[in-house]
Amino acid sequence: MARRETRTQERQRQLSEAASVRLPKDCDVIVVGGGASGLVAAIAAAEAGASVVVFESEAECGRRILATGNGRCNFANERLDPTRYNDPAFVGAVCGPTWLEDVLSFFHDSGMRWCSEEGLLYPLSLQAASVRNVLLARARAAGVVLAPARSVVHVSHPKDGPHPVEVSFSALFEDDEAPSTCRSRALVMAAGGKTALSLEGLGIRTSPRVPVLCPLACDESPLRVLDGRKVVARVKLFKDGQSECCWSDRGGVLFRDYGISGIVVFDLSRRAEKGDLVELDLVPDLPEAEILQIVDPSQSGSFVPGALDGVIDPTVAEVIERLARERWQLPQARRTMPKTDTEALVLLAKALPFRVVGPADVRQSQVTRGGITTDQLDPRTLSLRDHPWLFACGEALDVDADCGGFNLAWAWKSGMVAGAAAARSALS
Ligand SMILES: Cc1cc2nc3c(=O)[nH]c(=O)nc-3n(C[C@H](O)[C@H](O)[C@H](O)COP(=O)(O)OP(=O)(O)OC[C@H]3O[C@@H](n4cnc5c(N)ncnc54)[C@H](O)[C@@H]3O)c2cc1C
Numbered sequence: 531m532a533r534r535e536t537r538t539q540e541r542q543r544q545l546s547e548a549a550s551v552r553l554p555k556d557c558d559v560i561v562v563g564g565g566a567s568g569l570v571a572a573i574a575a576a577e578a579g580a581s582v583v584v585f586e587s588e589a590e591c592g593r594r595i596l597a598t599g600n601g602r603c604n605f606a607n608e609r610l611d612p613t614r615y616n617d618p619a620f621v622g623a624v625c626g627p628t629w630l631e632d633v634l635s636f637f638h639d640s641g642m643r644w645c646s647e648e649g650l651l652y653p654l655s656l657q658a659a660s661v662r663n664v665l666l667a668r669a670r671a672a673g674v675v676l677a678p679a680r681s682v683v684h685v686s687h688p689k690d691g692p693h694p695v696e697v698s699f700s701a702l703f704e705d706d707e708a709p710s711t712c713r714s715r716a717l718v719m720a721a722g723g724k725t726a727l728s729l730e731g732l733g734i735r736t737s738p739r740v741p742v743l744c745p746l747a748c749d750e751s752p753l754r755v756l757d758g759r760k761v762v763a764r765v766k767l768f769k770d771g772q773s774e775c776c777w778s779d780r781g782g783v784l785f786r787d788y789g790i791s792g793i794v795v796f797d798l799s800r801r802a803e804k805g806d807l808v809e810l811d812l813v814p815d816l817p818e819a820e821i822l823q824i825v826d827p828s829q830s831g832s833f834v835p836g837a838l839d840g841v842i843d844p845t846v847a848e849v850i851e852r853l854a855r856e857r858w859q860l861p862q863a864r865r866t867m868p869k870t871d872t873e874a875l876v877l878l879a880k881a882l883p884f885r886v887v888g889p890a891d892v893r894q895s896q897v898t899r900g901g902i903t904t905d906q907l908d909p910r911t912l913s914l915r916d917h918p919w920l921f922a923c924g925e926a927l928d929v930d931a932d933c934g935g936f937n938l939a940w941a942w943k944s945g946m947v948a949g950a951a952a953a954r955s956a957l958s
Pocket of ligand 1: 587935936
């Protein structure tokens with residue numbers, strides 16, 4: 531029986547396969563980054579007739595796709611909407627009215643089929659590898675040269691000759707004979723969150739990178755004992771010192787010893803800053819009056835132990851009951867202190883408070899905010915106005931969105947736009 535490769539063997543094999551790829555000295559379009567947006571850009575450019583080389587610093591292309599959607603890849607959303615992004619006007623101008631159709635027909639033509647879970651789209655296999663594999667197969671069929679294990683360290687624009695773009699790269703494997711530069715007529719920057727590294731010296735403006743779509747660290751509080759418990763809650767965000775809720779959504783929340791996590795908290799992390807107040811409504815389907823009726827039907831002002839057990843996870847309810855009797859709450863400018871135990875309990879059940887410290891466990895962050903600022907680009911082509919040979923797509927740009935397939939939907943569509951426009955520019 532054949533044995534499975536160990537991690538080390540797999541990496542050795544990938545590196546020797548990468549080393550066997552012979553690169554041309556020049557081509558029409560270089561794509562920096564063989565991730566989601568770069569692979570689609572390469573396919574679009576090659577299918578438009580350009581010769582294309584993709585440089586990827588990892589030992590294989592598309593590795594990050596495998597980790598998306600908990601290994602299932604939530605690759606798009608039936609309700610794509612520019613308002614789910616930090617820059618709706620730019621995203622709307624790039625993606626246009628046929629955005630979802632364009633993404634779905636791209637994957638349909640690549641041989642993939644999909645399913646929907648409440649509007650979130652996954653490959654029919656529920657395996658992210660399906661998405662990655664159809665992209666790699668289509669890229670190879672279109673003649674794209676995939677060059678993994680090669681990190682672009684510098685991009686320059688020497689201006690002379692028919693190939694006015696030059697990249698310098700370093701390889702993860704030893705090959706003294708191979709050249710470490712490659713030239714092209716156009717370049718697509720698709721290096722995700724690391725883009726600024728290889729654009730130094732070109733005078734391109736980038737905004738600072740901040741990890742988002744991650745858990746939130748909150749002020750030390752007695753709620754830390756709930757570490758590991760999950761609830762479904764309505765989450766409300768109040769900017770520091772403001773009494774008006776500025777954002778709210780409903781979803782699963784995971785209590786952690788450092789604060790809170792869960793998909794709805796990941797979306798919250800795009801909006802919350804240090805000092806902001808977050809309130810969890812733990813019984814979003816019941817009005818306060820009904821909870822009062824449940825916990826204190828005689829309106830005595832006090833409640834019996836376990837009064838909330840019928841509507842909240844009893845472990846969470848027990849902690850809240852104790853905190854209500856102690857009158858614990860973080861400072862909440864917009865509320866007066868409750869007068870009775872019952873009022874305190876209802877308040878905590880409907881508005882359990884957390885004070886935000888900042889992003890927590892950034893290794894879990896799904897995207898970074900920041901990157902090449904969008905005011906420098908033509909949204910019809912994704913070329914940089916001051917560098918018409920340079921195109922950019924995906925997370926390389928200062929575009930980020932909520933969870934739910936929105937980030938990948940942007941990667942695919944912006945890759946299509948940038949790749950096709952780079953090919954037109956190179957072949958004109
Ligand atoms: C755990 C996790 C789960 C996620 N789940 C989802 C999800 O379900 N749905 C969703 O919509 N989004 C999800 N995302 C976000 C999604 O993965 C990103 O939005 C998307 O990958 C961005 O694509 P990109 O091509 O712009 O960047 P990337 O996918 O990061 O690709 C950039 C590539 O460039 C390479 N590179 C960087 N620098 C260089 C260099 N100098 N030279 C050569 N190569 C370079 C990198 O190695 C990388 O392969 C998830 C992210 C994470 C981390």
